[in-house]
Amino acid sequence: MSxxxxxxxxxxxxxxxxSAMRDLIEDVMVGSFDNTWxxxxxxQARLDLKDITPQGDRLAFTTDSYVVxxxxxxxxxxGTLAVNGTVNDLAVGGARPLFLSCGxxxxxxxxxxxxxxxxxxxxxAALDAGVTIVTGDTKVVPRGKGDKVFINTAxxxxxxxxxxxxxxxxxPGDVVIVNGYLGxxxxxxxxxxxxxxxxxxxQSDCQALHGLIEAMLAACPDIHCLRDATRGGVATxxxxxxxxxxxxxxxxxxxxxIRGEVRGVCEILGLDPLYLANEGKLVAxxxxxxxxxxxxxxxxxxxxxxxxxxxxxxxxxxNRVVMQTQFGGERIVDRLIGEQLPRIC
Amino acid sequence: xxxxxxxxxxxxxxxxxxxxxxxxxxNTTVRHRPxxxxxxxxxxxxxxxxxxxxxxxxxxxxxxxxxxxxxxxxPMGRVDDCVAIAERPEVIFTTFGDAMRVPGSRKSLMQAKAxxxxxxxVYSPLDALKIARxxxxxxVVFFGLGFETTMPSTALTVxxxxxxxxxxxxxxxNHITIIPTIKAILDSPDMQIDGFLGPGHVSLVIGSQxxxxxxxxxxxxxxxxxxxxxxxxxSIWMVIKQLDEGRCEIENQYRRLVPEDGNPQALGAVNEVxxxxxxxxxxxxxxxxxxGVRLRDxxxxxxxxxxxxxxxxxxxxxxxxxxxxxxxxxxxxxECKVFGTACTPETPLGALMVSSEGACAAYFQYGAKTxxxxxxxxxxxx
Numbered sequence: 097m098s099x100x101x102x103x104x105x106x107x108x109x110x111x112x113x114x115s116a117m118r119d120l121i122e123d124v125m126v127g128s129f130d131n132t133w134x135x136x137x138x139x140q141a142r143l144d145l146k147d148i149t150p151q152g153d154r155l156a157f158t159t160d161s162y163v164v165x166x167x168x169x170x171x172x173x174x175g176t177l178a179v180n181g182t183v184n185d186l187a188v189g190g191a192r193p194l195f196l197s198c199g200x201x202x203x204x205x206x207x208x209x210x211x212x213x214x215x216x217x218x219x220x221a222a223l224d225a226g227v228t229i230v231t232g233d234t235k236v237v238p239r240g241k242g243d244k245v246f247i248n249t250a251x252x253x254x255x256x257x258x259x260x261x262x263x264x265x266x267x268p269g270d271v272v273i274v275n276g277y278l279g280x281x282x283x284x285x286x287x288x289x290x291x292x293x294x295x296x297x298x299q300s301d302c303q304a305l306h307g308l309i310e311a312m313l314a315a316c317p318d319i320h321c322l323r324d325a326t327r328g329g330v331a332t333x334x335x336x337x338x339x340x341x342x343x344x345x346x347x348x349x350x351x352x353x354i355r356g357e358v359r360g361v362c363e364i365l366g367l368d369p370l371y372l373a374n375e376g377k378l379v380a381x382x383x384x385x386x387x388x389x390x391x392x393x394x395x396x397x398x399x400x401x402x403x404x405x406x407x408x409x410x411x412x413x414x415n416r417v418v419m420q421t422q423f424g425g426e427r428i429v430d431r432l433i434g435e436q437l438p439r440i441c
Numbered sequence: 442x443x444x445x446x447x448x449x450x451x452x453x454x455x456x457x458x459x460x461x462x463x464x465x466x467x468n469t470t471v472r473h474r475p476x477x478x479x480x481x482x483x484x485x486x487x488x489x490x491x492x493x494x495x496x497x498x499x500x501x502x503x504x505x506x507x508x509x510x511x512x513x514x515x516p517m518g519r520v521d522d523c524v525a526i527a528e529r530p531e532v533i534f535t536t537f538g539d540a541m542r543v544p545g546s547r548k549s550l551m552q553a554k555a556x557x558x559x560x561x562x563v564y565s566p567l568d569a570l571k572i573a574r575x576x577x578x579x580x581v582v583f584f585g586l587g588f589e590t591t592m593p594s595t596a597l598t599v600x601x602x603x604x605x606x607x608x609x610x611x612x613x614x615n616h617i618t619i620i621p622t623i624k625a626i627l628d629s630p631d632m633q634i635d636g637f638l639g640p641g642h643v644s645l646v647i648g649s650q651x652x653x654x655x656x657x658x659x660x661x662x663x664x665x666x667x668x669x670x671x672x673x674x675x676s677i678w679m680v681i682k683q684l685d686e687g688r689c690e691i692e693n694q695y696r697r698l699v700p701e702d703g704n705p706q707a708l709g710a711v712n713e714v715x716x717x718x719x720x721x722x723x724x725x726x727x728x729x730x731x732x733g734v735r736l737r738d739x740x741x742x743x744x745x746x747x748x749x750x751x752x753x754x755x756x757x758x759x760x761x762x763x764x765x766x767x768x769x770x771x772x773x774x775x776e777c778k779v780f781g782t783a784c785t786p787e788t789p790l791g792a793l794m795v796s797s798e799g800a801c802a803a804y805f806q807y808g809a810k811t812x813x814x815x816x817x818x819x820x821x822x823x
Binding site: 366368419420421422423424425426427428430 | 497
């Protein structure tokens with residue numbers, strides 16, 4: 097790394113293609129992500145097939161964009177989200193994540209120090225997840241035309257032969273498992289926005305899930321469905337499974353792992369934790385014969401210590417998620433309509 | 442969670458339901474239809490669906506979801522007025538979250554925000570006042586709505602604005618009052634309600650005395666009910682017990698929070714700041730005399746209706762909507778001609794589909810008939 101970025105804030109010059117932009121890319125991106133593909137500074141990363149093909153028989157390819165307010169929150173920042181989110185999108189297809197791209201859209205006036213922190217988070221998250229950020233792009237938009245930083249990451253992974261995970265495979269009798277406490281990320285973001293005088297220590301659950309999924313696949317190569325429960329929460333994922341496979345899913349409220357603090361925030365605001373966002377939680381549908389083995393494997397992994405069975409797949413009512421309430425009643429858990437808004441009374 | 446879990450004990454619920462069944466079984470009155478009990482408050486409606494109470498109760502009880510969702514009963518013309526204020530370039534329009542989605546004749550506040558209006562969600566009217574202090578060159582308007590539950594905090598905010606000399610803050614007042622509304626329902630010729638679960642939060646402010654006319658003139662029992670599932674079940678049991686014993690009284694199940702005489706400080710602030718309007722338009726129920734409040738002349742400087750020229754156009758409810766009949770227990774939400782077809786939570790035509798606390802939205806969201814969940818879902822469920 098030869099060039100240094102001296103500016104304290106991002107200006108339009110950092111997106112102009114000139115020397116200021118070169119300083120930014122070489123110092124902040126290449127210097128931080130530090131790998132042979134990126135440091136060649138070509139327009140594309142050239143990836144050797146001979147290293148990839150022995151690992152599986154299909155490529156998985158995904159992209160996601162990250163916008164979050166605030167950029168830094170308890171338990172992570174937009175950088176950790178951008179890496180872990182895309183790693184998880186690959187991993188829930190059974191893929192081993194290998195390479196990521198990083199597209200940054202920066203708003204004029206952004207502090208370079210904050211950008212360095214975000215990039216450092218991306219680097220740390222990538223190292224943890226065993227993926228390499230091999231290509232990228234940076235644009236700067238005038239002040240007021242963006243919200244400080246937007247990040248897009250695309251990812252490539254390899255799916256081992258024999259793994260066939262799909263929402264359409266949920267079958268009656270299957271067991272529904274989650275890997276831990278639900279709604280932590282959504283509640284942490286609400287707290288971090290500072291609009292509510294909430295006294296809680298809730299941290300985002302932002303984490304990469306590929307290691308956990310690898311352990312699950314070792315216990316049961318025939319996992320039927322797997323999805324990370326991000327926006328829309330667990331309720332949305334369960335509805336997607338039920339509709340894709342034309343089955344019903346029955347969930348038992350008393351088995352849903354929800355922290356007291358998250359329940360409290362939801363009670364105060366009239367929100368439902370089942371719809372709160374997560375950034376390190378997955379929902380798995382496992383054939384009943386392997387459910388116990390998968391659960392045990394999950395609990396032995398740090399990302400699955402609190403794994404628990406929350407319900408089962410049933411034949412009817414098709415396309416519906418029904419919850420047995422803790423109180424003894426029963427209700428339908430539908431898809432979220434619009435966004436969750438706090439009720440007035 | 443202390444003070445919550447105690448009221449969610451399934452064993453106690455089972456015992457209460459057994460008690461309710463026993464009372465119903467020995468009721469010698471010959472009935473050709475189920476008992477209709479109205480929960481006036483939207484918070485009750487929400488809890489009934491959230492905890493799945495509907496399918497735990499015997500078929501001989503029908504819960505009728507009353508008019509107590511202030512977002513639902515807001516007329517379309519008033520939403521248009523909100524949008525007109527919010528679209529003024531100098532205005533920061535502040536509102537509670539669930540009012541953002543209520544449709545006006547042109548657009549909702551959420552759509553106005555997307556179109557460039559400065560609409561901000563707040564959790565308290567005091568947050569709006571803070572925004573006014575921080576933005577002295579802008580006009581900050583708070584969209585005040587709700588029953589007596591939210592009225593005191595709005596009144597106190599207006600008083601605080603006056604004390605602090607903040608002159609860039611005003612209130613678009615759409616607060617409504619519950620008693621005339623219950624009376625309007627009772628006066629309706631097709632009314633079939635046998636008893637009421639009184640609104641807990643409203644009663645915390647007004648106490649139990651204002652409901653006496655319901656027992657004395659209309660001979661219907663009312664039990665002021667809390668919002669936890671055991672509160673609701675116990676209140677249902679108390680109403681049925683009254684009917685069983687041939688009594689019609691106002692009883693207070695929510696004694697742990699609701700004083701008989703209400704909250705004098707809250708009532709004092711409300712009476713200081715607000716006066717009754719001659720009439721106020723409700724979605725689904727039409728105009729109800731003395732059912733809304735406005736700012737008194739002494740606080741005219743904080744009245745958005747006097748500060749800004751408003752379209753103030755009355756927009757009739759869509760003809761196909763049967764919200765009024767649902768509110769009076771004449772039909773169930775799913776019997777409405779447009780339920781789940783033209784009228785869904787995403788595209789609400791009628792009042793009761795607007796907020797998640799509205800009866801129709803709750804039916805739609807939590808399953809129309811959870812006792813028979815294998816019933817085909819409405820085709821419009823996405």
